[in-house]
Amino acid sequence: MPLLLPSGTTLVAATHNPGKAKELVALLDGRFDILSAGALGLPEPDETESTFVGNALLKARHAAERSGKIAIADDSGLSVAALDGAPGIFSARWAGPSKDFAEAMAKVEERILETGSDDRSAWFTSALAVAWPGGPSVVVEGVVHGTLVFPGRGTRGFGYDPIFVPEGHDKTFGEMDPAQKDAISHRALAFAKLKAALFD
Amino acid sequence: MPLLLPSGTTLVAATHNPGKAKELVALLDGRFDILSAGALGLPEPDETESTFVGNALLKARHAAERSGKIAIADDSGLSVAALDGAPGIFSARWAGPSKDFAEAMAKVEERILETGSDDRSAWFTSALAVAWPGGPSVVVEGVVHGTLVFPGRGTRGFGYDPIFVPEGHDKTFGEMDPAQKDAISHRALAFAKLKAALFD
Numbered sequence: 001m002p003l004l005l006p007s008g009t010t011l012v013a014a015t016h017n018p019g020k021a022k023e024l025v026a027l028l029d030g031r032f033d034i035l036s037a038g039a040l041g042l043p044e045p046d047e048t049e050s051t052f053v054g055n056a057l058l059k060a061r062h063a064a065e066r067s068g069k070i071a072i073a074d075d076s077g078l079s080v081a082a083l084d085g086a087p088g089i090f091s092a093r094w095a096g097p098s099k100d101f102a103e104a105m106a107k108v109e110e111r112i113l114e115t116g117s118d119d120r121s122a123w124f125t126s127a128l129a130v131a132w133p134g135g136p137s138v139v140v141e142g143v144v145h146g147t148l149v150f151p152g153r154g155t156r157g158f159g160y161d162p163i164f165v166p167e168g169h170d171k172t173f174g175e176m177d178p179a180q181k182d183a184i185s186h187r188a189l190a191f192a193k194l195k196a197a198l199f200d
Numbered sequence: 201m202p203l204l205l206p207s208g209t210t211l212v213a214a215t216h217n218p219g220k221a222k223e224l225v226a227l228l229d230g231r232f233d234i235l236s237a238g239a240l241g242l243p244e245p246d247e248t249e250s251t252f253v254g255n256a257l258l259k260a261r262h263a264a265e266r267s268g269k270i271a272i273a274d275d276s277g278l279s280v281a282a283l284d285g286a287p288g289i290f291s292a293r294w295a296g297p298s299k300d301f302a303e304a305m306a307k308v309e310e311r312i313l314e315t316g317s318d319d320r321s322a323w324f325t326s327a328l329a330v331a332w333p334g335g336p337s338v339v340v341e342g343v344v345h346g347t348l349v350f351p352g353r354g355t356r357g358f359g360y361d362p363i364f365v366p367e368g369h370d371k372t373f374g375e376m377d378p379a380q381k382d383a384i385s386h387r388a389l390a391f392a393k394l395k396a397a398l399f400d
Contacts, residue, residue: 002202002203002204002397002400003202003203003338003397003398004202048250048251049249049250049251049254050248050249050250051248051249051254051258053257053261053337054249054251054254054257054258057253057254057257057339058251058254061253135340135393135397136338136339136340136393136394136397137253137338137339137340138203138336138337138338139257139336139337139339140335140336140337193335193336194336196335197202197203197335197336198202198203200202
């Protein structure tokens with residue numbers, strides 16, 4: 001019996017952010033009924049793993065075991081070569097409880113300057129995991145490489161998008177229109193891999 | 201395109217133990233050509249994750265990315281309720297570099313006595329991961345619950361088998377003949393889940 005996610009399946013999104021759950025519906029081509037873990041009253045697990053795929057897997061398995069339904073989770077962030085991969089899985093944490101990414105981007109610049117390195121290469125990673133309750137899980141990862149620019153440019157996207165210029169492009173993710181970013185982003189790549197693996 | 205492992209596929213076993221690689225051939229019904237990561241000269245990654253599935257995934261992905269072939273990895277161990285799940289992912293480490301499991305079992309007993317708890321429940325976990333290079337990974341987990349007995353009994357099996365009596369049985373894993381253990385073990389359960397998910 002191959003692992004497949006037939007259209008119309010009910011999926012629990014392992015997030016407490018209603019906006020993220022809604023966005024998932026669109027990213028999965030509207031094929032599924034998405035319930036958010038938050039709306040189901042499920043607790044949020046500690047993200048104790050040291051990798052994006054590890055944390056996505058942990059969140060999806062946690063939601064699947066507690067809901068008894070197939071669950072999906074993501075984990076993503078920015079890794080900076082000069083910072084040995086930081087902020088990485090701590091990308092959201094660098095923005096603090098107020099989710100202030102202007103502050104997080106300033107921290108990235110400051111830390112890079114402290115190293116004295118002129119390496120500005122960085123990469124965005126997006127990991128996705130789908131877990132069957134009591135059964136297997138599938139994980140995929142999308143990565144896009146690029147270069148950091150300071151000060152950041154553009155007001156689109158979110159998070160660290162304004163300081164990231166993807167390889168082969170001149171605009172930052174913060175300057176691109178959504179369709180352009182969606183064609184090349186780490187997240188789009190991860191979803192494409194997930195669809196290739198699990199859509200019938 | 202569903203995720204499947206067709207018969208005759210070449211798989212890299214993410215282990216440097218030739219005995220383990222050979223055992224995998226049998227556990228996978230002889231359907232695959234197994235190469236060991238050690239024989240290919242691949243480095244061993246640090247097992248940095250905090251869960252069995254996380255470490256199995258990390259090892260399989262590492263071997264797949266470096267070999268360019270589909271890779272399989274496992275991670276397993278004993279978790280003791282009175283020790284908050286220890287030794288868990290550190291089960292092999294408790295036996296030291298000389299892999300002395302008599303010492304590891306003595307340590308488990310000593311630590312439990314230190315807690316003053318009379319809870320002797322424990323569980324064995326086996327995680328398996330299969331990773332496609334540049335593509336998705338599939339992970340499964342098998343768990344068997346039971347009770348610890350001291351002193352251990354039986355000389356069969358390996359690791360912590362002599363002190364573990366699986367639920368619904370009187371013999372320890374160390375006393376069971378291999379066919380009996382293979383019918384109920386955490387490892388057998390994990391392989392059964394993997395086969396159900398990925399065999400055509």
